[in-house]
Amino acid sequence: MTTTTAGYGSWPSPVDAVLTAAHDGRPDYLGTVGDELWWTAPRPAEGGRRALVRRRADGTEDSVLPPPWNVRSRVVEYGGQPWAAVARPTGGPLVVFSHFPDQRLYAYEPDGAPGARPRPLTPVSATGGGLRWVDPVVRPELGEVWCVLEEFTGPAPTDVRRMLAAVPLDGTAAEDRAAVRELTDARHRFVTGPRVSPDGRRVAWIAWDHPRMPWDGTEVRIADVAPDGTFREARTVAGGPAESIPQVGWDAAGRLLLVSDRTGWWNLYRAEFAAGGELGETVALCPRAEEFGGPLWKIGLSWFTPLENGLIAVVHGKGTTSLGILDPDSGTLVDAAGPWTEWASTLAAHGTRVVGAAAGPQTSCELVELDTRTGRTRVVGAAHTDAVDPAYYPEPRLRTFTGPGGREIHAQVHPPRHPGFTGPAGERPPYVIWAHGGPTGHAPLVLDLEIAYFTSRGIGVAEVNYGGSTGYGREYRERLREQWGVVDVEDCAAVAAALAAEGTADPARLAVRGGSAGGWTAAASLVATDVYACGTIIYPVLDLSAWATGETHDFESQYLHGLVGPLDQVPARYKERSPVEHVDRVTAPFLLLQGLDDVICPPAQAERLLARAAGRGVPHAYLAFEGEGHGFRRDDTIIRALEAELALYVRTFGIDRTDVAPLEYRS
Structure with a gap:
């Protein structure tokens, strides 16, 4: 030339500018539903809504909800994980999501009867910013969805309380706030969504209070879960005013996993419970002068996810980030190969495979699957294509x-x-x-x-x-x-x-x-x-x-x-x-x-x-x-x-x- x-x-x-606008935004909030991969995707040409997309087992993609449904939460205004879904033996998946315009939770069966529409699960409140929901976990065995509730109590932006709450899946709370069951009190100004242990006996979440921001200091809260779904003996087990813990979860053996910056770097830790239910010593799984976490600007971000084979997928790095597979027993960490230099704080696991949202200097954000058995990666959604x-x-x-x-x-x-x-x-x-x-x-x-x-x-x-x-x-x-x-x-x-x-x-x-x-x-x-x-x-x-x-x-x-x-x-x-x-x-x-x-x-x-x-x-x-x-x-x-x-x-x-x-x- x-x-x-x-x-x-x-x-x-x-x-x-037209081309640039058409490619604005990135896929986010990944999750697996049976054998399918789901995520939210930007739609700048549709008023900026966020669509919910599913990739079926045969590789085809389609939108779960047509316009104008907008899958996006306003909790803490920046939002967070706005949807959750479960696969069912019959009738296809059940999805629960937050709709941006009214911030109500809705339930929807995309494979149900033709013409079926999402049905509301939560009411509208005329007080201040109303009722808002984020980071849901569907509990079909209890007939509920557990999530964070942000409830405004007056006209000012600071007239608000937040807690974990249970919403009936049968719609009985659609017009009745009293039908929403509060799982925790509102003693903490901010909370993340519940993370239930594999045996269902314990639940963990993160909390913090003003004037701290979550990257200043947070606390890990644990409660026992009774058979009727109530929380008992909620207590703080980790964190504090000068320790930032942005994510908490569980491994398959019921051990607590958390990311903490107690050493000056966000690293991954694991702790076991003693016979009496007390949390034991937290052990660093891969101590490095690198970040295995990040700032909790949105509720429900994830930098790690356990796999069924005992390994843990982690997003980590200094400056740039990689997707790595960590053997928590040996501390060995192996990174996925590829051109990507930034992995978003969203991961989804299915069996021995993990999917993340990644981009690089020559590629926009795309969904990348890593097969931990072979070490191979492949793009499985939102594939980058060169517009020019x-x-x-x-x-x-x-x-x-x-x-x-x-x-x-x-x-x-x-x-x-x-x-x-x-x-x-x-x-x-x-x-x-x-x-x-x-x-x-x-x-x-x-x-x-x-x-x-x-x-x-x-x-x-x-x-x-x-x-x-x-x-x-x-x-x-x-x-x-x-x-x-x-x-x-x-x-x-x-x-x-x-x-x-x-x-x-x-x-x-x-x-x-x-x-x-x-x-x-x-x-x-x-x-x-x-x-x-x-x-x-x-x-x-x-x-x-x-x-x-x-x-x-x-x-x-x-x-x-x-x-x-x-x-x-x-x-x-x-x-x-x-x-x-x-x-x-x-x-x-x-x-x-x-x-x-x-x-x-x-x-x-x-x-x-x-x-x-x-x-x-x-x-x-x-x-x-x-x-x-x-x-x-x-x-x-x-x-x-x-x-x-x-x-x-x-x-x-x-x-x-x-x-x-x-x-x-x-x-």
Whole structure:
């Protein structure tokens, strides 16, 4: 192919916004139902709903539920495992799921009578956010489904109680809240779903309380299960304020399995019960300076699953992750071979086989099965197909940069890449620094068409796993304690400056971009540094004091206690770090993107910033999207947002393009 020389950012690309939107999202929440594999899948073209998909034993796939059924929970707003199903001797499977619009639990028999519809199991409540359900476990022998209940008791986001509850499968609770049986009290602010031992005699779950987040400290709770399904003698057996346990389960012998970061790394442990029912010593099964778990942002995530042969499938790694098969008796760990560098926190086991959701630098997320008898892997669902020639995909480089005080900063650098174009000699490309959300999160090393959208046009992208990110141990993520708005901003700026100093990036054409907590970092960077020529701020936190006093949801309502410090002790810090308080320091153009239904980072914060930016002479644009919450899901929203972001860079960086509609700026 002949190579054409043209300015960076001006290259034509087949990776357009429509294509990118069509491939947004990934399969999630895997489970086996008899011989079938089930999962939820994104549907951007169907209003952003999540479909429930089944792969039958013969390899065919179909949707369990037609539109507009949307299998997604709103518990803690981020949701979690929204469905459970059991195979039955006759009549096909029975599935229980949470429907996003009304958050009721429904039961459905997809192989039942033609024309049958899901039937509601739980009532609607007019109080606050209503009744919500997540992480279900179907107990057909009891005629119930056990799950987490989130019940709002008043109008405020923090007027809420959570507990484990049993819902009758016969529908008697569909209009009667009193028919829901509470399995635990609501003494703990947050709980995960029940994990029942193989003999049915015990149940385990995880709990924690404000102001802790689950990556700060959680507790493992155990109860005995009586023949009538009631819980007895609930007690705490592991964990505490400074020990994070994000997953608990059982092996086939009835021994407790849990992931804990007691050594500074999330590792896998096992404990046996003594004759009197007391939990014995927990033993590390594969002690390593690696992560065998992650942050519990959603209820019901899984980084391990036991297999029938006594082995345990685990997702583990440092920075990147692998699917490994662990022999818990010898500590031997063997990883699956393949091109995947990121395995999601969802696993499903069937016999000696395990299925996970995995992606790599050249592959989008797909469902991969590992046969532990042969060691072979194969893609069994949501198979990646190249929407364009892979020559348009970026080739990321794992980098470690040096930040203030000599600290390490992990990042993935995606240089511009196009099979038919190159930049002029002596010209350096523009770069966008991407700050991930969370901030207790991680930018994975995977193919992302949003990144390819820019790199294939000649604009580089650098994803920064700044101090506070997960995947590198507790010490690394604790760097952000009381330093949010400082360490994240400094680390992103250090990567940008290093790329410019080494000649990779044009120092005059650097941008910063992020969503949610990354939107905070982008906004705070425009306030606190002069590194960037512009910024894209997506559904951000902008006003710390308001966010800490009722302007967000319950789950994160005290997150700032650790990220910034207690409000009553350091109120000046909240004001000093909030971008909304220092709009006068912003001199670079910016684009602000906001979902109008966002209850996590509400539009009130964005509107407050805009009001204070008015008349200051700094060009800025604002796009607000009806029907979008925290995280854009609709294809039309994703298209408009991407094209607007490109328009910002075209204008700011002086890129010569005629195929980009200009933004309507305020000043």
